[in-house]
Amino acid sequence: MLKILKYSFFDLMRSRWAYIYTAFFLLLTVSLLWLSGDIAKVVASLMNVILVLAPLIATMFGVMYYYNSREFTELLLSQPIRRRHIFFGQYLGLALSLSLSLLLGVGLPFVVYGVWGSAEVWDFMMLLVVGVFLSFIFSALSFFIALRNENRIKGFGLAILVWLFFAVIYDGLFLLALSLFSDYPLENFAIGASLFNPIDLSRVLILLKLDISALMGYTGAVIQKFLGTALGMAVSMAALSVWVLLPAWGIQHVAKHKDF
Amino acid sequence: MITIDNLHKSFGRQPVLSGVTLSFDRPGIYAILGPNGSGKTTLIKSILGMAIPDKGQILFQGKDIRGQWHYRRQIDYLPQIARFPDNLRVSELLAMIEDIREEKPQAMGRLIELFGLQPYLDKRLGNLSGGTRQKVNLVQAFMYDSPVIILDEPTNGLDPVALIRLKGLLHEEKEKGKLLLATTHIMNFVEEMADEVVFLLEGHIHFKGSLDSLKRQYNETSLERAIARILQGEPGFSANGHIKQAVRLAVRR
Ligand SMILES: Nc1ncnc2c1ncn2[C@@H]1O[C@H](COP(=O)(O)OP(=O)(O)OP(=O)(O)O)[C@@H](O)[C@H]1O
Numbered sequence: 001m002l003k004i005l006k007y008s009f010f011d012l013m014r015s016r017w018a019y020i021y022t023a024f025f026l027l028l029t030v031s032l033l034w035l036s037g038d039i040a041k042v043v044a045s046l047m048n049v050i051l052v053l054a055p056l057i058a059t060m061f062g063v064m065y066y067y068n069s070r071e072f073t074e075l076l077l078s079q080p081i082r083r084r085h086i087f088f089g090q091y092l093g094l095a096l097s098l099s100l101s102l103l104l105g106v107g108l109p110f111v112v113y114g115v116w117g118s119a120e121v122w123d124f125m126m127l128l129v130v131g132v133f134l135s136f137i138f139s140a141l142s143f144f145i146a147l148r149n150e151n152r153i154k155g156f157g158l159a160i161l162v163w164l165f166f167a168v169i170y171d172g173l174f175l176l177a178l179s180l181f182s183d184y185p186l187e188n189f190a191i192g193a194s195l196f197n198p199i200d201l202s203r204v205l206i207l208l209k210l211d212i213s214a215l216m217g218y219t220g221a222v223i224q225k226f227l228g229t230a231l232g233m234a235v236s237m238a239a240l241s242v243w244v245l246l247p248a249w250g251i252q253h254v255a256k257h258k259d260f
Numbered sequence: 261m262i263t264i265d266n267l268h269k270s271f272g273r274q275p276v277l278s279g280v281t282l283s284f285d286r287p288g289i290y291a292i293l294g295p296n297g298s299g300k301t302t303l304i305k306s307i308l309g310m311a312i313p314d315k316g317q318i319l320f321q322g323k324d325i326r327g328q329w330h331y332r333r334q335i336d337y338l339p340q341i342a343r344f345p346d347n348l349r350v351s352e353l354l355a356m357i358e359d360i361r362e363e364k365p366q367a368m369g370r371l372i373e374l375f376g377l378q379p380y381l382d383k384r385l386g387n388l389s390g391g392t393r394q395k396v397n398l399v400q401a402f403m404y405d406s407p408v409i410i411l412d413e414p415t416n417g418l419d420p421v422a423l424i425r426l427k428g429l430l431h432e433e434k435e436k437g438k439l440l441l442a443t444t445h446i447m448n449f450v451e452e453m454a455d456e457v458v459f460l461l462e463g464h465i466h467f468k469g470s471l472d473s474l475k476r477q478y479n480e481t482s483l484e485r486a487i488a489r490i491l492q493g494e495p496g497f498s499a500n501g502h503i504k505q506a507v508r509l510a511v512r513r
Pocket residue numbers: 150259260271276294295296297298299300301302303340
C-alpha cells in the first residue's frame with residue numbers, strides 16, 4: 001500500500017493543479033497576513049475560504065484522479081497485490097497531496113510571519129487540522145462516488161452535488177428547520193444535525209478554538225453551552241474522524257466486488 | 261495451466277460470456293479472436309481476477325483463483341489501453357512495478373534497447389506518443405520471466421520495426437516453453453504467430469484448435485475467409501460435417 005501511495009503522491013504533487021492550488025493559498029494567506037496583521041482575524045477569514053474551497057477541490061480532484069487513472073489501476077490490479085492496498089494507496093496519496101498543498105500554502109506564510117511564539121499559534125494549528133480533515137473527508141467521498149459510477153459525467157455531477165449539499169444546501173435546510181420549529185427546544189437537534197455535516201463540524205471546531213461568540217452561530221453556541229469547549233472539541237474531532245473512516249471503508253467495500 | 265469451466269459474466273443486463281469452457285494446457289501462442297465487444301478483454305480480465313465471474317470457475321495451475329492474488333506473480337499482462345500516470349517518468353513507472361512485484365526484472369535493459377526507449381526514460385508518460393506508450397507497455401509486460409503472458413492487442417499502434425521486434429520476442433518466449441495468450445484483430449499476425457486460435461462469439465467459444473483445422477473445417481484457404489464464415493453463421497463441417505457440406509453443395513447446384 002505504501003508503494004502505491006508513494007507513486008500516486010508523486011504523480012499528483014507534480015500535476016499543474018497541485019501547483020495552482022498551493023499557489024492560490026500562498027497568495028491568499030500572504031495578502032491577508034500582510035494586509036491585516038491580526039492573526040486571529042486572518043484565521044477567521046481563512047477559515048471561511050478553507051471551509052468552502054478545501055472540500056470543493058478535494059471533491060473535484062478525487063473524481064478526476066479516479067477516472068484519469070482508470071487504465072493504470074487495471075494494470076495495478078493485474079499485479080500480485082491485494083485490491084484493498086491499491087485503492088487505499090491511491091486514496092491516501094490523493095488526500096496527502098491535497099493536504100500538503102494546503103499545509104504549504106497556508107502554513108509557510110504564517111511561519112514566516114512568526115506565528116510560533118504568538119498567542120494564536122493554536123488557532124492557526126486548528127485551521128490546518130480542519131483543512132486536512134476536510135481534504136481527507138471529501139476526497140474519500142468523491143473517490144467513493146467515482147468508484148461506484150462508471151459514467152464519468154454522472155460521477156462528477158453526483159460528487160459536486162454532495163459538495164453543494166454540505167457546503168450550501170444543508171445550512172439552508174437547517175435554518176428552515178430552526179425557524180419552523182422555533183417553539184420547541186432544538187438544542188439536541190442542532191447538535192445532532194451538525195454532526196452530520198463535516199463542514200459544519202469543522203466550523204464549530206475552529207470557532208470553539210477561536211472563542212468568537214459573535215461568529216459562533218446557533219450550533220456553535222449550543223455545543224459550547226451544553227458540552228463546554230473542551231468536550232465540544234473532542235466530540236467534533238471524533239465525529240470528523242468517523243467522517244473519514246466511513247467513506248474509506250466504503251471505498252474498500254465497493255472495490256472488493258467491482259469489475260474492472 | 262489455465263482451466264476455465266462454464267464461465268458466465270454479464271454486465272448489468274448484458275450477457276458477455278455465457279458458459280465459456282476452455283483450457284490452455286500446453287505451452288504455445290494462443291490467439292483469442294472475436295469481433296469488437298465479443299468479450300475477449302472480459303475473458304482475460306476474468307483470468308486475472310479483475311472481472312468477477314457470475315458463475316463458473318477458473319483454475320490456475322489447478323487452483324481456484326477466486327479471492328486469490330499470489331497466482332498473479334506467475335502472469336505478465338499487457339493491458340489493451342496503454343495509459344499511465346501522466347506525471348511519472350518512464351523510468352519511475354518501471355521502478356514502481358519492480359517495487360510492487362518485489363522482484364528484479366531481468367530483461368528490462370534489453371527490452372528498453374530493443375524498443376529504442378533510452379531517450380524517453382526521463383520523459384513524463386503524459387507527453388509520450390501513443391505508440392511509444394505501447395512500447396513502454398510492452399517493456400512492462402515482458403520484463404519478468406513469468407510462465408504465462410497475457411497480451412491484449414499487443415500490436416496496437418506499433419510501427420513496422422517495433423512490430424517485427426515484438427514478433428521476435430513472442431517467438432523467444434514461446435521457445436522458453438511459456439503459455440502466451442493474445443487477443444488481436446490482425447489476421448496476418450495470427451497466421452504468422454499463433455499455434456492455436458480461440459474464437460469467441462456471442463458469449464460462446466465457436467472454435468478452438470489449430471489454424472489448419474480451422475481452415476479445413478470451413479474449407480477455406482485463408483484465415484480471414486474462414487473467420488468470415490463463422491461470422492456469417494455458417495456451420496463448419498468437421499468429421500461428420502463433410503456430409504452436410506456435400507448435401508449443401510448438391511442443393512446449391
Ligand atoms: N466494466 C464494464 N462494465 C460494463 N460493461 C462492460 C465492462 N467491461 C466490458 N463491458 C462490456 O462488455 C462487452 C465486452 O467487452 P470486451 O471489452 O470484453 O470486448 P472485446 O472483445 O475485448 O472487444 P474489443 O475487440 O473491442 O477489444 C462490451 O459490450 C462492453 O461494453
